[in-house]
Amino acid sequence: MLTAAESRLTGDQLTGGHGSTGGGGSFHAVDPRTGLPLSPQFSAASHEDVERAAALAAEAFDTYRHTTPEVRAAFLEGVADHIESLGPLLTEQVRAESGLPALRVASETARTTGQLRLFARLVREGSWRDVHIDPAQPDRAPLPRPDLRSRRIPLGPVAVFAAGNFPLAFSVAGGDTASALAAGAPVVVKAHPSHPGTSELVGRAVQAAARENGLPEGVFALLHGPADDLGHALVTDPRIKAVGFTGSRRGGLALAAAAAARPEPIPVFAEMSATNPVFLLPHALRQGAADLARDFIASMTSATGQMCTSPGIVLAAESADLETFIQAASTAVAACAAPPMLSAGIHDAYEQALSRLAAIDGVTVRARGTDAPEVSTAGRAAVLFTDAATFLAHPELQEEVFGPAALIVRVPADRSLQTLARALDGQLTATLHAAGADREQAAALLDILELRAGRIIVNGWPTGVEVGHAMIHGGPYPSTTAPATTSVGTGAITRFLRPVSYQNLPADLLPPDLRDDNPLHLWRRIDGNPTRD
Structure with missing residues (x-):
């Protein structure tokens, strides 16, 4: 203590x-x-x-x-x-x-x-x-x-x-x-x-x-x-x-x-930075568009949107179910309170980024959360909307808006979700919501998204990063400078490590982890075979 x-x-x-x-x-x-x-x-x-x-x-x-x-x-x-x-x-x-x-x-x-x-x-x-x-x-031929x-x-x-x-x-x-x-x-x-x-x-x-x-x-x-x-x-x-x-x-x-x-x-x-795209496939939307919308807004506004894994882009094929999703998401956002953001600088940058996006032809602000004038850095949630053509024509729509905001992209029948996926920058995460009947489309998207994200989530949300052995919190540029x-x-x-090879070191110079008697009882590979002997 x-x-x-x-x-x-x-x-x-x-x-x-x-x-x-x-x-x-x-x-x-x-x-x-x-x-x-x-x-x-x-x-x-x-x-x-x-x-x-x-x-x-x-x-x-x-x-x-x-x-x-x-x-x-x-x-x-x-x-x-x-x-x-x-x-x-x-x-x-x-x-x-x-x-x-x-x-x-x-x-x-x-x-x-x-x-x-x-x-x-x-x-x-x-x-x-x-x-x-x-x-x-030493007896190996032609060379030891x-x-x-x-x-x-x-x-x-x-x-x-x-x-x-x-x-x-x-x-x-x-x-x-x-x-x-x-x-x-x-x-x-x-x-x-x-x-x-x-x-x-x-x-x-x-x-x-x-x-x-x-x-x-x-x-x-x-x-x-x-x-x-x-x-x-x-x-x-x-x-x-x-x-x-x-x-x-x-x-x-x-x-x-x-x-x-x-x-x-x-x-x-x-x-x-990352926008952590979310793909909503048709049958998943049909099974529960309103529930998906509420869960999406809960993830987007978690920690007032100030998480590196906050979902910032949602992509889905145009349909009546997508309109249900958009309306439910807008309703949920309009009811969101405005807690303080982490700093005045983050708050100002957030509002400026929203203003820049809203000024693009083809982008509409569908809903904003309630204001809190008594809070110096109130983070008002926002949902914006655009179409696939505008999204593809304006690379700045892929830039991270650090705060409780997301852009919903309606994809028409003459464009595929795969086309939009291929246009994405490197991401920390990518999310798929898919039902059983969406399996073929999900498989095609997975093949693309694994090249663009460090973590792929299915039927969940990217906020919340488990700390364990299998977690990857990274991804291709610009989400990180080191995608591996x-x-x-x-x-x-x-x-923070680098490999070193030691050739013909005498036994008395070998560090403990390389000694024949394995005093640290490590798992090691001897001639490629794992062993603790």
Whole structure:
């Protein structure tokens, strides 16, 4: 449990195992419900603070990457324990800085601690090391085979950019941080300026767990600051070897460009934007258009539409059933309250995006939710409507509107849903609603959509991302910069690892996971065959 001093907000950076005042000015978080600043004042990091955090991370790397599975797993579990010990203090801080309801905060806290413990189990189990051993065959003809062994090792210190829409699960101790620490990589986190108090509390939980497990002070650092140049300085520091990012396309591409322009380019694993299309097939619509509409609006307005998996486009063939769906969706939206959005910046961008779409010839705003003038950042839901020709003629209709809004596209008989599917950008998710009689059309769409999305949902909704072994939260560009990876689930660890092959190493130089006696009891492939022997 954190001490009283560790649970008190100071507005400090967290580097070198303790807090310190940053040299880059100051700022306040803002309550999105009232628009008023929150205490305390936070100090922003300077470029010198970035350099110090990166230097400490590089110094810690040589020690941390050699920690035993038990020490690393205990560290991750300790972080989870300390976060839980914050209890109502953390809940109220998250709510003050984000406007999120208590139930959402509880759910996100559980997800955060759950994925930390999931990675702890993964570290102990060891399959992430991907060990292969091909024993020497000195008598093989025409040429002998050398002894070859391979494993994955961490890339080096990782910069993590906390997300604005998930103050816990995609933030300081979220999936990027958990997977990097599990891989053996120290982490420098750039906190999101919308929730610096939440970030400090969680950052101190990470620091406490690091101390308790005897880890070097540079294994974790937390930097505050609203300026873009802080992120640029972090990504371009030569000691940083990879980047994890969740946020806007503009932000992700800026970081990717900076990382690519370095003398030593590094990978940026950016999860950026998606409209998460939903395809309604004819027989599914016929069986329950009104129910589908209500469930769709519930998914679209979940978390005030501020989820990266929020369904933003619905496509269906024109029919009377589709008109029933559109009317039911419009009715449901008109009854939606307007809770606070996460920040004034997100709220303003949302309203501006809606205005741009509504100005396109062929696009109609069918319904808006109720207003809440007393809420500074009220997120009024919206349903827009267009036809297939307009959709295909205006690529900007595929751009993410980050908030509780979606575009319904009516597809005429002379155009197929497959044609629209082929025109889609890369997505995090794609959803099909299909009945048994829709099977042939569903199969044709699946063949297209698996090339355009990281996760395909059938007869469900994309909001809600299970944290597990089979989850893929990623997808082709522009949803991410790295379509072969995931930022959620145990597969996320592979982003921060690289394979190394060892040829003819003497037994006394082999690392434990490659030794013949297998002291870590890992599953390994020997001559391609899985074994724990």
